[in-house]
Amino acid sequence: MSKTRLAHVVLGGCEGCYVSLLDAHEDIVALLESVELVYSPLVEETEMQKCDVVLVEGAVTTAHDVEALREARQKADTLVGVGSCAVLGGIGGLRNLYGRDEVISAVYGDEERPGDGLPGLTKRVRPLSDIVKVDINVPGCAPKTETLLSALDAAIAGEEWEMPRRNMCEECKREKKALLQHSAEFVSDSVYGLMELDQIDPERCFLEQGLICMGPMTREGCGARCTEANVPCRGCQGPSRLDFEQGAKMVDALAAVLPAGGIMYLDDLIGTGYRFSMPVSVFPSVVSEGDDEDV
């Protein structure tokens, strides 16, 4: 049997997903021996090749991304969207809060603009599935190495691969007490930033400590490493079901727990609730007047 032809394409993102793949360490050697790596940021080949499986990381942010993604789809039998940028639009999707011109002005000022010869920006940051059919979605920022490898194994074997379905709290070892009891009181008197706590209790649910934790609105599968490290979840795996609104569900879930005014004024609803899933939310994207046709 001939070796699986594998390609790896990077669109608008940070390349953290390929680093997560490299974090397989010694297993990378076996992987590279078991497949034929025909195109990747790490190899010399400069043209996308016909292949069995392509891993695509990053979101669609420029005209070049749209082209590269269509080419990848056309040349690969199985397309795997790797990481929250590919699956949900990811953190770069916060750009959708502003018109394209507004963002460019913020970076370069109004006088000078980077010009011709550069790929144009898309009006909105978009997930892969907005443009092409995606066979396997692997969310996470970045996905855990083992998760990536299991999805890759499935793609190579021609099998289906499903994302886990429950929410992150199922993996988190922290204890909930007040949240499970009927009460007319909020569990916390205010909404805090982690740095504002006198003590960070390593055993107790963060919501009960007055912090926004995205665990209840976020897909499991990350291993709850952040809450284990004493830092609340920020939702990098996206909503536990793709038809959930991650940020709206946050407000819904927290209204019973934390004082609503506190959430409104003392935290950042959008940047916390939709940090990784803005492009797949119903939250309207801002398109500034005068924006040219989309690329």
Next chain:
Amino acid sequence: MSEVVRLPAVKRIEGHGHISLFLDDNGRVQDAHFDITEFRGFEKMLLGRMVWEMPLITSRICGVCPVSHHVAAVKAVDAMYEVKIPRPARLLREVLHLGAFTQDHALHFFFLAGPDFLTGDGKSSTDILGVVQGSPELALKAIGLRKTGQRIVELVGGRASHPVAAIPGGMSRALAPEARDEILASVREGFPEALAAAEIARQATRRLMEANPTYGASGMPMMAQLGPEEAFDLYEGQILVAAPDGSVIERFDARGYADHIGERVLPNSYAKAPYLLSLGPEKGSYRVGPLPRINMTASMPGPHSSELLDSFRSDLGRPVNALLAYNWARMIELVACYERLTTLLEDDEIVSDDVRVKVERGPGSGTAAIEAPRGTLVHHYEADDVGRVTKADLVVATTHNTSSLDGAVRDAALGLDGEEATDKTTIRRMEIGIRAHDPCLSCATHEFGRMPLSVSIVNAAGEVLDVRGAV
């Protein structure tokens, strides 16, 4: 100006980039640029976010060096609230930073730049596959060094990718004694590998420089943040600028960066080009990263790296301006990181529970700099009464090197005609010069994003004649 040549995508760099060659009326290359083709707009996206979330959000600028942004951001928020963190937290943050540094340097040296000179026997392919298949023992060295570094990031930072544990006021949790023992053991065990890597780099650099004696050798000002008495310090210190002859011409704290560094917009790149305000946009370009650090530092953190620094200087002089020496400088830093990691981890305070102080939200302005693997990284934030970000400014290592990257391309192509400038040998030389900087386009394009190397040829009328290579 007559023609522009666009060359094929440069691979084995972190991101997507592009080379443009500008031809004169006689069809010869008269100018050349290395352009960055992606845009993300982080500085705008950060507005309205809570300032204590910056270490968690800005780490996503780069998957290769998330720790640099994580730590620079947390230091900037500490500076905003005038927090003095407990000493154990200071030790842990530096361990986190150095762990990430070692994995990053190993990744670049062996898997990205290394194939240019480690496996250049003509038999194996000059990429990661060539390293893995042609020199499995080298691949295992690289993997071992990366694994140690990533394990440190995971144990101290909570995750290997986009770590979370550095928070304003200190760290979110203490380091468990077992974790300290594990890290210290792996650092001690890996030390001979770091030394071996430095020796490989020394030999490879000499070969490369003998083969390309005049390439990329012209000097430009250099910048690095150094510790007290100009000691090698990747975590904190003062920013120094040296002239090409090595004399220090500027010295400032990170908070004064805006008085010293300006940025200009480039016509063909999503990256902006920083310059020294004192010298102006034309002459004020400078270089950052391992080579400037090794040139400017007065002392290293341990005996082995000191010895390596001496031999670097006795071989090549001081300062060294040749781009190709970056690779050797990088591996001397790897050894320095191992020595410093050993010192930090042997300090018993590293496992103390006293890892944070409480920080109150409020308005303010804060700036901090660290030395990231690719050079000086500055984060600056301003916040309102409830701690929402009202201004964010990030000056990242790869953008400091914009002019030096241009120089790497220009030096290989100047005066050649369009054909010569795009033949394999010339492109190869440009790529080696570009890769020597270890440019990270995800970072350079925090504003932007990545860089595949492609080349375009532009004629004197400004028309693009040809575009070659992957986009």
